[in-house]
Amino acid sequence: MKHVVEIKVRGYHLDLYGHINNARYLEFLEEGRWSFIEEYIDIDKWRKRGWFFVAVNININYRKPAFLGEILEIHTKSPQLGNNSAIFHQKIVLKGTDKIIVDADITFVIMDPDSRKTLPLRGELREAFKKMS
Secondary structure: OEEEEEEEOOHHHEOOOOEEOHHHHHHHHHHHHHHHHHHHOOHHHHHHHOOEEEEEEEEEEEOOOOEOOOEEEEEEEOOEEOOOOEEEEEEEEEOOOOOEEEEEEEEEEEEEOOOOEEEOOOOHHHHHHHOOO
8 A cells, every 4th residue: 555645845844055954864764754654653552562663774765856946755655564574665755756865664563662572463463454455
């Protein structure tokens, strides 16, 4: 399944070169992931269960700059599940085009904050992710 969120480039997103600062793209990608997740998961229920998303690796490719006033689409695909981690494949494109601005793979785990241990993606937890497919 794919999910799309739009973001308009504002002045505070820009660096001194007049294009989006590289760190802002990470925030845009996170917005896309959270919007996707909130469609399928009751975050309050997860929080009460002690299940928290933690990003453990980000591979990002900056393809083209984006500028003030442009509308960007953040595309997020269903996560690719492993045994203990999963990967979100995302891209940011200029709305109305096929121009890829950024593409990224974000690996995350589900962690129990009390034990600080990674939870295996099985049982009820795995089933919750399958609903995203």
